[in-house]
Amino acid sequence: MNSNIREKFFEYIVENNLVSDGEGVVVGLSGGPDSVCLLNLLCSLRQDMNLKIAAAHVNHMLRAEDADKDEEYARNLCKKFKVEFFCKRVDINKYSKDKGLSSETAGREVRYAFFDNVMERLNFSKIATAHNSNDQAETVLMRIMRGTGLEGLTGIPVKRDEKYIRPILFMERKDIEGYCKRCGLEPCIDETNNExxxxxxxxxxxxxxxxxxxxxxxxxxxxxxxVLLLQEDNKYIMGQVDKYFIENCVKHKDEVIIYKSAFECDNAIINRIIRRAIKEVGGNKYDVEMKHIKEVISLKNMETNKKIDLPNGIYAQNIYGNIFIRIKVKNNKKKYKELVLAKEDILHKEVCFQNYIFTFEVIAFEENIDFIKNKEIKYFNYDSINGNIIIRQRKEGDKIIPLGMTGSKKIKDIFINMKIPQEDREFIPIIQFGEDIAWIVPIKLSDKYKITDETKNILKIVVRRR
Amino acid sequence: MNSNIREKFFEYIVENNLVSDGEGVVVGLSGGPDSVCLLNLLCSLRQDMNLKIAAAHVNHMLRAEDADKDEEYARNLCKKFKVEFFCKRVDINKYSKDKGLSSETAGREVRYAFFDNVMERLNFSKIATAHNSNDQAETVLMRIMRGTGLEGLTGIPVKRDEKYIRPILFMERKDIEGYCKRCGLEPCIDETNNExxxxxxxxxxxxxxxxxxxxxxxxxxxxxxxVLLLQEDNKYIMGQVDKYFIENCVKHKDEVIIYKSAFECDNAIINRIIRRAIKEVGGNKYDVEMKHIKEVISLKNMETNKKIDLPNGIYAQNIYGNIFIRIKVKNNKKKYKELVLAKEDILHKEVCFQNYIFTFEVIAFEENIDFIKNKEIKYFNYDSINGNIIIRQRKEGDKIIPLGMTGSKKIKDIFINMKIPQEDREFIPIIQFGEDIAWIVPIKLSDKYKITDETKNILKIVVRRR
Structure with missing residues (x-):
């Protein structure tokens, strides 16, 4: 009977690729039937698979003497199995109060942190916990009652992050108890399990x-x-979501752009892409409800610049049919910024404005001057500048006479034509000479300060991002 | 409150495209709160949507006078609402015993048959039943307890086959009861609901x-x-399965071929393709367990001709790496068949063998004879035939000297080279002249009976499928 279980255990390990030959495994050992069975089964493979095994026990100090007895039992068991034993005592009641957590959540947090710690100290690579198939069924029913979707229905994974493994997830509690009994192990019984x-x-x-x-x-x-069937379905759908996300979305710092093409996907896919985008910009995906997803989908068909709020200070905005998921910037950004510099004061210093650094240089015009042509370096007729040099944010009504043209154009229209998102426009510096806009950095130059044959002194402006 | 519900009801109908303007709807009317509420709500849209509404009631004769009271109530309600009323009485206890069904299943069978019948008589296009969201939750929990997958978790669909609709699936039982009360309707209460x-x-x-x-x-x-979320996930996966099935499978009568390419799909897809293939050849997909699916998948990697049994007289066979899902043919096919004909007897008659009809004709050789070249018509040197003409199934050890060659070849090897499935080989007729095989119909001719310059009389054989 027990040899039968050991065989199944080995098959389960191989099938799910849980441990490889020669690996080091930390076993979370409470001293209860599940973890005692797990430790025993892993030890049965120790020689054949050349495993290194250690046990980690957390004394939660919850049930006074009982907790100490459990620790003692776990320590002795490890001695018997010749397994190195690590122990940590934490007053979980105090810890959970301090952190404002339920004692269950607090316990889990402390245990996993300790298991990680032991694993790193030993230079091991796996942490084995003793979840069984009853835990699995309980977890899934609890999630159904709380509200869940396909992912939630996949329950406890047999392996997570290539680190946490659940090698007895296939065993029922009653079989675990039978196994322990037949091995003559006498695991601790947690009476609170029956409350x-x-x-x-x-x-x-x-x-x-x-x-x-x-x-x-x-x-x-x-x-x-x-659960096993749903795990495969979920894996498939998540694979498809990954694929479509890469093809149809771009992630920047603080922002994910969901291109309009993404909205041609099936609901099952686009819903998850939106959820993922919100998560990627820092939202908690569990706060995102179906109604938010539906709002984002209908936003797609509204006019450009339209916005909607999402949970956790995130908003979505339609910009020319693409959806930008962004974090709200605090309100102080609203203040208009400008820097006014006397024409004579600017030379040979670095001037910072928002995310840019400007340097100014005056050079005499010569026939064979070598103009460098790129977005970051521009040349202007220095002598025709009357008044101050101003670096500033755009203002309502700004106009420019673009290079090569005679009439003036609204800067707003230029932004619209270039499909520059409204949110980005205030971060585009405008360089003004006296009353005239000379340069929308780095996208458009004015015709008014261009170099001609009559130019004597040239103002060279170099801009770079800081 | 009730106008609120009517509004939601209308939105739900539109959102799910349940009824269109001017359609005819048969309402399944038991007389209980659900169906009474449904009938009332549909009648509230009758004018605006120009609906034709009728009600169909089945008296199950289960609760003696109660059943008759329910019928009477339903009849009167329809009179009040000016809805045509159809009624059928069936002794469900007797019917279920006769058919060997549970009374629940029997009741459902009789009801739906009657609803269909009324719909056709009236030339209507929809049947509305009064499932509510409690029914939905109950159905899903029952399936979870019985064992299910993603499809089962999608519960009761709001619309099935563009015919059956559930327009109050969004309503909870308590809201339905409240609605009926506020409308002053006094629906019948089925006491057995509380047992x-x-x-x-x-x-x-x-x-x-x-x-x-x-x-x-x-x-x-x-x-x-x-359930709503899982319906979208299931719809997406089923759409993918449809796509991959079309791309990687071929359905013939009594057989589905799953080409090896299908096995490159994710588990979620190939599992469903296999299940679908079994269903398509007439199996009940509910009898197919995960172990059968896994067996078919591992069959894919075994040697050619290897077979495994599946439920309901279906088997799977690996044929050159492709998987054939087939119905088992009864054992009498095993008997070897042959037809022996005297050389002189064959002319100008139709000879049937298995699925083929042969006709024989002798023509004199002429210089400018117009040989028709196709698979169905072949010409042989009549004079070199010694002995009987035999039409038969292949036998172990059969050989032929293929046209244009000098050495003989095993027919078995020819079949293997042409990748003709083992199962099909016995249905390929062999034509033998005396001791020699002359034609493997229609794939290979013998060199021995070819027409030469010396040929005087030609035997023309025409074969066609019957």
């Missing part, structure tokens, strides 16, 4: 037994089988 | 109330929201 304080215990003690009695004697296996 | 005889009633009376009390007051909405 209905935690929601999980209500699933364990009331809902699942009712289902088992009235509907399906094999309810745990049945739910676990469903 | 735990049916499994569904256990979900309704025990499981859902427990979940509501201990976990989520809004459990019905929560589960329905999950």
């Amino acid at each position: 209905r304080l935690y929601r999980r215990n209500k699933v364990r003690l009331d809902i699942l037994p009712y289902m088992k009695k009235n509907f399906n004697d094999d309810i745990i296996t049945t739910i676990n089988r469903m | 735990r005889l049916y499994r569904r009633n256990k979900v309704r009376l025990d499981i859902l109330p427990y979940m509501k009390k201990n976990f989520n007051d809004d459990i019905i909405t929560t589960i329905n929201r999950m």
Whole structure:
């Protein structure tokens, strides 16, 4: 019987590629039946797979002497199995109060941090926890009751981040207990498991037994089988989402652009792309509800510049049919900024404005002067400048006579033609000489200050991003 | 309050495209709150949408006088609403016993058949049934308990086959009851709904109330929201499966070929392709378990001709790396068949063999004879035939000297080279003259009976499929 279980355990490890030959595994060992069974089973493979095994125990200091007895049991078991034992004591009640967490969440946080720590100290590569198929069924039912989608229905993964593994996720609690008994192990029993304080215990003690009695004697296996199918469906859909996200979205700092092409995808895909975009700019995807997703989808068909608010200080904006998901900038950005410099004061210094650094140089015109032509270096007729040199943000009504033209053009129209998002426009510096705009940096020059044969002194302006 | 519900009802109809202007709808009317509410709501749209509405009631004769009262109530309600009323009485207890069905299944079968019948008589195009969101939650929980996958989790569809519609699937039972009360309707109450005889009633009376009390007051909405999400996921995956099925499979009568390329798809897709293939050749996809799918997948990597059995008399066979899903032919096909004909007897008659009809003709050789060259008509040197003409199935050890060659070749090898599936080989007729094979119909001719300059009389054989 136990050799049968050991065989299945080995097959499960191989099938799911949980541990490789020679790897080091930290086992989370509470001292209860699950983790004791897990440690025993892993030790049964130790020689054949050349494994390094250590155990990590957290004493939660919750049930006074009981907790100490559990620690003692775990320590002795490791001695017996010749497994290095690591222990940490944390007053979980205090910790959870300090951090404002439920004691369940606090316990999990502390345990995983400690397991990670032990793994790193030992230079191991895996952390094995003892979730079983009852835990799986309970988790999925709890999620259904709380509200979930396909991803939530995939429950506890057998492996996460190539680090956390659940090698006995295929075993039912009753088989684990039988295994321990037949091995003569006497794991600790946590009496609080039989109290209905935690929601999980209500699933364990009331809902699942009712289902088992009235509907399906094999309810745990049945739910676990469903989970395995849904894991494959979810994996497939997420793969497709990855693909479409790469093809149809661009991620910048603080912003994801969902191009209009993405909205041709099926609902199942575009919904997840929107969710992902919000997550990528720093939102919590669990705060995103279906109604937000639907709002973003209808935003796509509204006029350009239209915005909608999303949770966590994020908003979505339609910019020429593409959807920009962005973090709201605090309101102080609204203040108009300008720098006024006397024509004589500018030479040979660096002038910072917003994200740019400007340097100014006056050079005498010569026949064979070598003008460098690029976006960052521009040349102007210095002598025709009357008044101050002003570096500033755009203002309503700004106009320029573009190079090569005679009439003036609204800068707003230039921005619209170039499809520069409204949000970006205030970050484009305008260089003004006296009353005239000379340069929309770095996109458009004025005709008024161009170099001609009559030019004597040239103002060279170099701009770079800081 | 009620006008609010009517508005939502209308939006739901539009959003899901349930009924179009001027359509005729048969309402399944039990007389209970759900169907009474549905009939009332549909009647509220009758004028605006120019609907034709009729009601169909099945008296199940299960609860004696109660059943007759329900019928009477439904009849009167229709009179009041000016809706044509159709009624059918069926002794469901008797019907279910006769057919070996549960009374629930029998009831459903009879009802839908009657609704269809009324719809056709009236030349209407929709059948509306009164499923609500509690039914939806109950259905999904029952499926989870019985065992299901993504498709099962999509529950009751709001529309099926462009014919069956569920226009109040968005409403909770309590809202339906409130609506009826405020309308002064007094629908019939089925007392058996409060008995735990049916499994569904256990979900309704025990499981859902427990979940509501201990976990989520809004459990019905929560589960329905999950279902809507999963419907979109399922729709997407099924769309992908359709696409890959068309690209990688071919359906013949009694057989689906899954080409090896299909096995490069993700598990979520290939699993469903296999399931679909089995269904298409007449299997019940619900009898197909995950283990069968896995067996078919591993069959793909075995040697050619290897077979495995699937449920319902279906088997899968690897033929040169492609997987053939086929119905097992009864065992009598095993008998070897042959037809022996005297050389003199064959002329100007039709000879049937298996799926072919042969006609024979002897013509004198002339210089300018016009040989028709195709697969169905072949010419042989009649004079060199010694012995009988035999039409038969292949036998072990059969050989032929192919046209243009001098050495003989095993027919088996010819079949292998041409990748003719083993199953098909016995249906390929062999024509033998005396001791020699002259023609493997229609794929290969013998060199021995070819027409030469010395040929005097020609045997022309025409073959066609019958």
